[in-house]
Amino acid sequence: MLKKILKWTARTLLLIVLLALGYYTKAYISVQGRLKKTYAIKPLNLNITSDSATIALGKRLITTKGCTDCHGKDLGGQTFFEQKGMGRLVARNLTRGKGGIREGFTTEDWVKAIRNGVQHDGTPLIFMPSGDYNQLSDTDLRAIIAYCQQAPPVNRVHEPCDLGPGAIVLTDLGQLDLFQAEKIDHNLTPPLAVKEGVTVDFGKYVAQVCSHCHQPNMKGTTGDHATPDISSTGISSKWTDEQFFRTLRTGKRPDGTALKAPMPWQMTAAFSDTEMRALRTYLKSI
Known part of the structure; x- marks a missing residue:
């Protein structure tokens, strides 16, 4: 009788493990698909000026719009979450120092990242709250970009974001909001001012x-x-x-x-x- 109970217990546990592995495989494939999805963004030609008034406005806006909360006061970025099993979330170095934005990063790339939550290739940024900035006026957006483009270089190299099993499962269940690009209406026209x-x-x-x-x-x-x-x-x-x-x-x-x-x-x-x-x-x- 005991052998039979142990046998059925082992089978039940095996079934649970197989179901868990099956679900995780499904979740992993789903999240990876969302990571690789590309969004077609209509190009926006912003004329960036670097006059003192624009730079001063941009310097204030990176604080009042919360940019420095994640990327730091020097815009050199930081790892703001890291936990075994969950993964790592990193706010990138936005300066032109070592570990910062890539060579050839254009104004259009800045717009895509801030307003649309996507990278230069159209794939989504991870945990970039672009939903808060999608309707940022052209005037304010222009000032933020102008300030970031002339920010002093910070040599700070970060590990990339890494989604662990816990983050993948929570994202698949809708309990972790990592891809703001999915929620943004990319066809909305923000105000000029x-x-x-x-x-x-x-x-x-x-x-x-x-x-x-x-x-x-x-x-x-x-x-x-x-x-x-x-x-x-x-x-x-x-x-x-x-x-x-x-x-x-x-x-x-x-x-x-x-x-x-x-x-x-x-x-x-x-x-x-x-x-x-x-x-x-x-x-x-x-």
Whole structure:
């Protein structure tokens, strides 16, 4: 009797292992296919100027749009996640130093990466939040590219991104959002410029950088890595304007507790008063 139980147990375990291997093979093939998919992007001819005003705007924007949160203040890149079994996520070196952008990287390549989340060959970038920048105005995009093109070279070589078994499974299950290029409407025409002011429209434009974590409707998410509802029905309704501004500038809530990562309060701290008040106006309108 014991031999029979052991026999059936071994068969059951073998079946489970075979099913797991079968699923992982399917997930691996699927994710690799998504990695190799190419996106046809309509060329955009941006005339990049390097005048002092444009460079100054670009320098501010790489902070307020969150570029430095991943790529570092010197734009030299960094490994911001690495875990055995899950893999490695790397923000690239965006300078012209050793380990930086390749020779011949064009303005069109910059546009594809920032707005569309794809590489020069049309395949998707990994974990590049281009959904936040797809509707970046031509004026702001031009300034960001101009600043990056003249940024001091940083000699910093990184290992490439590497998707481990855990990341592949979570990506296949839809629990890990690695390919923003899949979600972007690449045919949308971004605005040429956006009029600044304490208005709902400008606040919505500022809030694009919030949508990746808090969702486009600003209602937040649930689950293990939940983000709060920051619309008029969420925490914003419980804070005064000044409490809201102070929280985004200091990283501390009105009760004195610190905002937890990955809330990029260093980014929001760099918002101008107009951007901050416009954002508040927009969130109240939702």
